[in-house]
Amino acid sequence: MTTPEPLLDVAIRKTLRSGPRVFELDVRIRSDHERLVVLGPSGAGKTLLLQAIAGLLPPDAGHIRLRGRTLFDRRLGVCLPARARRIGYVFQDYALFPHLDVRQNVAFGLNRRALNPRRHARFPEVEDWLARFGLAAMAHQRPAELSGGQRQRVALARALVTEPQALLLDEPFAALDPALRQDLRDELDQLQRRLGIPMLLITHDPEDAARFGETILQLEGGRAVESTR
């Protein structure tokens, strides 16, 4: 009996203690859709789930498989470090490197050496993403000088330039004003369709879920309460 491997197969448990407070994350996801949305209020454990998939937070038990590749399996003793998972992560407030300009930020993941890319270095794939996102004119600016929408594009370009196998987005539109939010939803929508890259987006905004959720998982208090297709 062989069942085909789902695109994303997650079954993890993680207990976090902070003083007397205990938080338990217990999530199961099996999805074949390229667009997965995890919806839930803040404090539901959404970011913890993303961190676990990205390799930034080791779960206590369970497994994480992406396209049949095991990223984590407690029983097999497998836990790939974040650097080896090839998963793009767009952080909620983008986590752009403040000491590097836009071009250096985008080029950051292209080498794993001791030094950051130089200001004057040019890489075709970086220039390509800068042009695609309309960032070429501000390539020499620092992240602090950019608008919210531009920052998000830099964060996306920085993740995508390394050709990740999946893209994780933590509340990608929360930091933006409502008018811009709609534009950037359209942009991300088109981008995902063009690249065909599996995408997991976490949000508290039902509008994001309606737009991107082929699979929608409701998360509350660390538990998946409902899954809709």
Place this chain on the structure above:
Amino acid sequence: MPSIAAVDALWPALALSLQVALWSCAITLLLGGGLGLLIARTRFPGRELLDTLLTLPMVLPPTVIGYYLLVVIGRRGWLGSWLDETFGIQLVFTWQGAVIAAALVTFPLVFKPARAAFESVDTQLEQAARTLGLPEWAVFLRVTLPLAWRGIFAGLLLSFARAMGEFGATLMVAGSLPGKTQTLSVAVYTAVQAGDDAGAATLALVTASVCVAVLLAANRLNPSRPSAP
């Protein structure tokens, strides 16, 4: 006119002071930076107690530090006697002894800002670097260190200025051998003791000038000061 003796003592004393201060800085950079990183980034029992002990040289009188140093590295000290018997190394009344005295006195001036600087680096930036494929050492060199170095360097300059002026512990451990262990600040004391007021004034002026120059440089690098465009 300053006396011949004081002028003759000036250049060797200045050279020795610079030599001692530079070596002391190298030691405090390694130890203060390393322990600052350790305390900032790890959690272990007794962490705050260790922090307090490491800050102690800042508040102890230098003569007390000098006394304890003699107890440890003096010819009959438990480390000093071992060094003497095993390697034939004597530290008391040598410029290397003066370096150890200066490094111990100035250690907290690097350790404290280093801890604060490492604690102020947003760990999410380091996580972003990990998801972009960087191994831990490269994360440190390309994200952590560039974001923390200003604070560490400002502390290092302070420690340099303080080491240039170190007197109490230096005198107790290294003595005042002209051309061998007589630093500028010790030479000032010797000149005053000998009744050579003009010589003392010249030596004091040189010491003060060097310290003013270093403090000006430290202020320029102060992380709380808005950086120049």
